[in-house]
Amino acid sequence: xxxxxxxxxxxxxxxxxxxxxxxxxxxxxxxxxxxxxxxxxxxxxxxxxxxxxxxxxxxxxxxxxxxxxxxxxxxxxxxxxxxxxxxxxxxxxxxxxxxxxxxxxxxxxxxxxxxxxxxxxxxxxxxxxxxxxxxxxxxxxxxxxxxxxxxxxxxxxxxxxxxxxxxxxxxxxxxxxxxxxxxxxxxxxxxxxxxxxxxxxxxxxxxxxxxxxxxxxxxxxxxxxxxxxxxxxxxxxxxxxxxxxxxxxxxxxxxxxxxxxxxxxxxxxxxxxxxxxxxxxxxxxxxxxxxxxxxxxxxxxxxxxxxxxxxxxxxxxxxxxxxxxxxxxxxxxxxxxxxxxxxxxxxxxxxxxxxxxxxxxxxxxxxxxxxx
Amino acid sequence: xxxxxxxxxxxxxxxxxxxxxxxxxxxxxxxxxxxxxxxxxxxxxxxxxxxxxxxxxxxxxxxxxxxxxxxxxxxxxxxxxxxxxxxxxxxxxxxxxxxxxxxxxxxxxxxxxxxxxxxxxxxxxxxxxxxxxxxxxxxxxxxxxxxxxxxxxxxxxxxxxxxxxxxxxxxxxxxxxxxxxxxxxxxxxxxxxxxxxxxxxxxxxxxxxxxxxxxxxxxxxxxxxxxxxxxxxxxxxxxxxxxxxx
Numbered sequence: 001x002x003x004x005x006x007x008x009x010x011x012x013x014x015x016x017x018x019x020x021x022x023x024x025x026x027x028x029x030x031x032x033x034x035x036x037x038x039x040x041x042x043x044x045x046x047x048x049x050x051x052x053x054x055x056x057x058x059x060x061x062x063x064x065x066x067x068x069x070x071x072x073x074x075x076x077x078x079x080x081x082x083x084x085x086x087x088x089x090x091x092x093x094x095x096x097x098x099x100x101x102x103x104x105x106x107x108x109x110x111x112x113x114x115x116x117x118x119x120x121x122x123x124x125x126x127x128x129x130x131x132x133x134x135x136x137x138x139x140x141x142x143x144x145x146x147x148x149x150x151x152x153x154x155x156x157x158x159x160x161x162x163x164x165x166x167x168x169x170x171x172x173x174x175x176x177x178x179x180x181x182x183x184x185x186x187x188x189x190x191x192x193x194x195x196x197x198x199x200x201x202x203x204x205x206x207x208x209x210x211x212x213x214x215x216x217x218x219x220x221x222x223x224x225x226x227x228x229x230x231x232x233x234x235x236x237x238x239x240x241x242x243x244x245x246x247x248x249x250x251x252x253x254x255x256x257x258x259x260x261x262x263x264x265x266x267x268x269x270x271x272x273x274x275x276x277x278x279x280x281x282x283x284x285x286x287x288x289x290x291x292x293x294x295x296x297x298x299x300x301x302x303x304x305x306x307x308x309x310x311x312x313x314x315x316x317x318x319x320x321x322x323x324x325x326x327x328x329x330x331x332x333x334x335x336x337x338x339x340x341x342x343x344x345x346x347x348x349x350x351x352x353x354x355x356x357x358x359x360x361x362x363x364x365x366x367x368x369x370x371x372x
Numbered sequence: 373x374x375x376x377x378x379x380x381x382x383x384x385x386x387x388x389x390x391x392x393x394x395x396x397x398x399x400x401x402x403x404x405x406x407x408x409x410x411x412x413x414x415x416x417x418x419x420x421x422x423x424x425x426x427x428x429x430x431x432x433x434x435x436x437x438x439x440x441x442x443x444x445x446x447x448x449x450x451x452x453x454x455x456x457x458x459x460x461x462x463x464x465x466x467x468x469x470x471x472x473x474x475x476x477x478x479x480x481x482x483x484x485x486x487x488x489x490x491x492x493x494x495x496x497x498x499x500x501x502x503x504x505x506x507x508x509x510x511x512x513x514x515x516x517x518x519x520x521x522x523x524x525x526x527x528x529x530x531x532x533x534x535x536x537x538x539x540x541x542x543x544x545x546x547x548x549x550x551x552x553x554x555x556x557x558x559x560x561x562x563x564x565x566x567x568x569x570x571x572x573x574x575x576x577x578x579x580x581x582x583x584x585x586x587x588x589x590x591x592x593x594x595x596x597x598x599x600x601x602x603x604x605x606x607x608x609x610x611x612x613x614x615x616x617x618x
Contacts, residue, residue, distance in 0.1 A: 010473045017464050207460070207463070208456060212456065212461070213477075215424050217446055217447075218477050371425055
């Protein structure tokens with residue numbers, strides 16, 4: 001016990017003298033939580049649309065007004081030839097072309113039917129998809145309106161109408177920040193914990209102090225604990241700062257129990273730190289450790305369910321996410337913070353992460369050799 | 373006859389095809405200053421690392437402070453001090469903090485820590501600099517501090533791997549005075565060096581060439597045997613035949 005006290009004392013002194021670690025622990029979560037959620041936005045706005053109106057009627061004007069008033073579209077070009085409008089697409093100034101044919105109004109009134117032409121730039125898949133869908137919805141809406149105008153309500157044929165009104169549970173306004181912030185916080189905690197612990201032991205290897213440690217009668221598990229505990233505390237500090245920022249800036253207050261959240265994070269940090277330590281036992285230089293950590297972090301983050309839903313991944317990818325601790329954390333964060341889930345709902349996650357923690361730390365401890 | 377603190381019998385370390393130390397056998401008595409000489413790459417550091425329990429030998433036998441170099445490495449570590457080629461105190465801790473940390477790890481009590489810290493700082497005349505970060509000290513001071521930290525827990529043997537590399541002659545002299553003081557406290561000193569004047573300070577000297585011990589005796593006897601006037605000449609006669617270079 002006394003040995004651990006000396007180790008902790010030393011580790012904390014070094015941490016507090018290392019300005020970059022302090023900056024990483026305090027400023028990184030604050031900055032990233034303020035900036036990233038604003039940028040990592042699922043909503044597609046500012047879709048540039050080029051409209052070619054060959055009809056110049058009050059009906060076509062009404063449609064254009066409806067599109068531009070929706071807030072999703074920006075009128076990038078108006079009334080050029082299709083050829084010219086296509087140039088805009090080629091130059092990436094427009095994402096969509098809507099061509100309103102001549103006789104739009106007349107056909108609508110006389111024939112009750114009219115086709116519109118929409119061309120979508122599909123290079124940016126998300127924008128194209130969503131833009132096309134938004135435009136489709138607006139046009140459908142518009143059709144409903146003119147149908148109302150054209151046909152007298154009394155003579156309206158009693159057509160059965162099924163209207164779908166979705167209710168968005170747990171995030172009624174579909175506020176993407178509610179969805180992103182817990183996820184980003186999860187990644188922050190993972191990154192800081194993983195990198196700090198991975199680089200720390202390797203740095204001692206590089207400087208040569210590890211040899212001085214190895215030649216002392218220090219016990220292996222004491223040494224590992226001496227490294228684990230300080231970073232575990234730092235990880236909790238990062239998490240707390242993150243929760244504070246989410247509350248102050250995004251007004252996100254966990255619906256579920258804070259104690260449960262901290263309980264899960266505590267176990268989770270052990271797993272992540274264990275992973276960092278494991279990596280460090282295999283590396284001789286900080287550069288190696290950095291690259292290996294980056295490799296895993298990329299996979300963890302991109303396959304963690306933050307940016308793309310795990311449910312829509314192919315089966316093999318889903319299997320990969322089973323071995324990704326980040327995916328469990330992101331899920332638990334969202335469950336507890338947004339849904340108010342309790343221990344009953346997340347005990348499986350907790351058990352799996354505890355498994356990760358045990359395996360990774362034992363592995364790191366076995367692979368750390370005082371005598372080679 | 374005093375008891376032998378270090379005993380080796382055909383101790384060998386292979387790295388693949390390369391035989392770093394080739395069947396070395398020797399004994400070091402308690403309270404002795406044993407000089408372990410050899411050209412760069414002769415296998416000194418490897419031998420020393422095996423004796424410190426940092427490296428498991430490939431074959432042969434050895435004991436340090438009565439403990440086996442294969443099975444009792446952790447027990448060996450309790451009874452030795454080690455100062456490596458690389459300076460290895462924590463540069464971002466102060467003088468006092470380093471003393472406390474390493475003393476604490478070796479299990480000194482708080483009282484001992486206090487007493488030892490005062491004594492050590494007094495010996496090095498570091499009263500004014502005890503709260504300075506070790507990284508900011510001149511190299512000579514660091515080396516002396518490093519040595520005293522290595523013997524802080526009064527080990528049976530202290531291993532010094534080129535402790536005076538890159539240090540000025542005055543500081544080297546002071547360093548050796550510290551070594552002599554430790555021997556008076558019956559600490560055995562096992563030291564490697566490239567400075568032949570330092571070899572003269574040793575009770576006995578071994579010279580390694582290409583992984584083998586080619587000569588082992590007192591400096592006086594060695595000079596006589598090789599008809600040389602200084603250890604420098606002895607070393608030159610033995611080491612120029614070496615095939616391994618840097």
